[in-house]
Amino acid sequence: MAAYVDYAKYYDYDHAIDTDLAFYINYARQYGSPVLELACGTGRLLVPVAKAGFEIYGIDLSENMLSLCRRKVEKRDIGNHVHLFCADMATFDLPRKDFALAYIPVRSFMHLFTQEDQLACLRRTYDHLRPGGVFIVDVYAPSxxxxxxxxxxxxxxxxxxxxxxxxxxxxxxxxxxxxxxxxxxxxxxxxxxxxxxxxxxxxxxxxxxxRYTFCYEMQLLLESVGFEIVDIFRDYDKNPFDGTEEIIAVARRPG
Ligand SMILES: C[S@@+](CC[C@H](N)C(=O)[O-])C[C@H]1O[C@@H](n2cnc3c(N)ncnc32)[C@H](O)[C@@H]1O
The missing domain is CATH 2.20.25 (N-terminal domain of TfIIb)
Known part of the structure; x- marks a missing residue:
């Protein structure tokens, strides 16, 4: 997405939030390594998850965002268990397909503008998970x-x-x-x-x-590529979806 080429410079000042970090770290603790973050950006989540000891792969379309992430990884000396790739989340193909956990946090899925790209992204993610692997996608509930x-x-x-x-x-x-x-x-x-x-x-x-996605639409997208829906939350405290705030869908590759 072209905007992130210029956005990168200000992203970390603009997104100095970690309200979702405990949520994702807890899933990493539950399911273990390797973890895959799609659209990892400057590593706002990826770096602390790696620092917590997890083997993590990150992909992002913006080389500018990724280079800021790489700098943080080098500075914190966590490069031995971080793997970064410049790739599109609708077409990526990584050297391993045994991820225990994959996620697209902070509404980055909303940057896929066609149903074709949304489905392609979900299919690619499904194919990269091990049987029983878990996937989390987070979008704004349409207001x-x-x-x-x-x-x-x-x-x-x-x-x-x-x-x-x-x-x-x-x-x-x-x-x-x-x-x-x-x-x-x-x-x-x-x-x-x-x-x-x-x-x-x-x-x-x-x-x-x-691009906004309604809750039933998200469920159908996930199920149509083979995922089973595990939970749908409205926030990172795991309150059930009620039409407000976010759609945080937790899905599982059957195994
Ligand atoms: C809101 S930022 C999220 C960054 C990071 N996950 C975080 O939690 O701060 C959205 C990211 O999505 C990336 N992005 C947008 N479209 C993408 C695509 N098709 N494939 C991969 N990354 C994409 C942008 O480059 C940007 O880094």
């Missing part, structure tokens, strides 16, 4: 108020963060339009970086489109 929007909106402030170099980063988002046929919401995000004196030193506006 009816968002789907009802018709008019383009102006930018609104999403967050403001202090960067370690003393600069200030401001992120603004705006909704552009819904495509109800393709189930795609077109968005833009805008980063502004200000130096210590308050001068604007960089401004980037990036498209960030997402």
């Amino acid at each position: 009816y108020s968002h789907l009802a929007k018709e008019q383009e909106e102006g930018f609104h402030l999403r967050r403001e963060v202090a960067m370690p170099n003393g600069h200030r980063l401001i992120r603004r988002d705006r909704f552009l339009r819904n495509d109800p046929v393709l189930q795609i919401q077109h968005y833009e995000i805008c980063f502004e970086e200000y130096d210590e004196a308050g001068n604007l030193i960089n401004k980037r506006t990036l498209p960030l489109d997402t």
Whole structure:
């Protein structure tokens, strides 16, 4: 996805969250190595999972995101059990097909814009799991108020963060339009970086489109490639799905 080429520079400041980390580490503890993270990005989750001792493989389409991940892996000296590949999650083919656990966290599955690519990704993942292996995919639950929007909106402030170099980063988002046929919401995000004196030193506006998937649709997609549904949660505390927040589907390759 082209946006992440430019997004990489600010991703870790923008996504300084770890609310999903305990959830994924607990699954890794339950199912063990090797673990596969699809769309691993800068290693926000991959690095702490590797530090916890798991053998982990990560793939991502953006070399810029991956190079930040590689730097962290080198710095923390965990390279002997981390394997990174620049690959598309709809077509990847890794040298091993015995993963105990695979996941696509933080709604990255929403960057697959056609049902063909969604199914291809799920099939590739299924083929990389050992029998009995578990797969987790996390997307936003479609919000009816968002789907009802018709008019383009102006930018609104999403967050403001202090960067370690003393600069200030401001992120603004705006909704552009819904495509109800393709189930795609077109968005833009805008980063502004200000130096210590308050001068604007960089401004980037990036498209960030997402395809939404309904819960029954997700179940059918998973089942149609052979997965059995184990659980569907609405949050990382494992509260059952109720139509709000997220669709966190836990599925299993029968074994
Ligand atoms: C929201 S970030 C998530 C990164 C990381 N998993 C995390 O938890 O912070 C989305 C990632 O999806 C990657 N991506 C988008 N489309 C992809 C595709 N078709 N195949 C592989 N990676 C993709 C982007 O490059 C980006 O790194």
